[in-house]
Amino acid sequence: MKVYKICLIVFFIVLQSCKESEGNKLESKGTSHITIYGIGDSTMADKKNPEINPEHGWMQVLPDFFNENVTIENHAVNGRSSRSFIGEKRWSKVYEKLKKGDYVLIEFGHNDQKFKSPDRYTNPYTGYRHNLIKFVEETRKKGANPILLTSIVRRNFNEYGTLIDTHGNYPLVVRLVAQEYNVPLVDLQYLTEVLEESYGVEGSEKLHLHFEPGEIDYYPNGKSDDTHLSKLGATEVSKLFIEDLKYKDHPLISYLK
Secondary structure, three states: HHHHHHHHHHHHHHHHHHHHHHHHHHHOOOOOOOOOOOOEEEEEEEOOOEEEOEEEHHHHHHHHHHHHOOEEEEEEHHHHHHHHHHHHHHHHHHHHHOOOOOOOEEOOOOOOOOOOOOOOOHHHHHHHHHHHHHHHHHHHHHHOOEEOOOOOOOOOOOOOOOOOOOOOOOOHHHHHHHHHOOEEEEEEHHHHHHHHHHHHHHHHHHHHHHOOOOOOOOOOOOOOOOOOOEEHHHHHHHHHHHHHHHOOOHHHHHHHH
């Protein structure tokens, strides 16, 4: 009888161990539920009326790449800089919701350049750097995981067909903060430079918003916008983000479809 009881106890111990082991394997394969938050500007933001609106932020299409164990909360908003995102308490709302295991994608820069807008402008080496560090440290304080991203490029080809940078020192500061604070970096500036050049001077118009008057109802007077993305452009940038995660074997790849 004692032998039987001992065997039974050993059986249940082994069974529980197997369950825990299997649970750990499942968690490592991306079955625990997480939320990916996005903070940034219009190049990242969700757009209204996506069925008829040609403009899309690249994070708007990101849910298509992840499985059912990921919730995407895109808090990026048109016209925001790192400074105004904090000043308008938008970061506070994200911070309050963060939980252990979540991720925060951080992409600013386009509007931090707005020197005529004191509520948005930041010096890249002081205010901008400080704000990035704030996002990183406070994300980690909640047990969540920051990912820094450099700004996507503007379609800015000169008369020689050379793609010219418009972001100055802001992307460099992102790279330096990522290095100093050991934060995963997705260098979207570089990746989208390659993307724009691969489409060419004329072909790259398809990545953005270029329409003749009367071509589509949404822009009856036409549109020529080299900063914001079409659905094609947003999808291509999202693919670049995903491929970079795969290349670096980032933990988020376990949540991909």
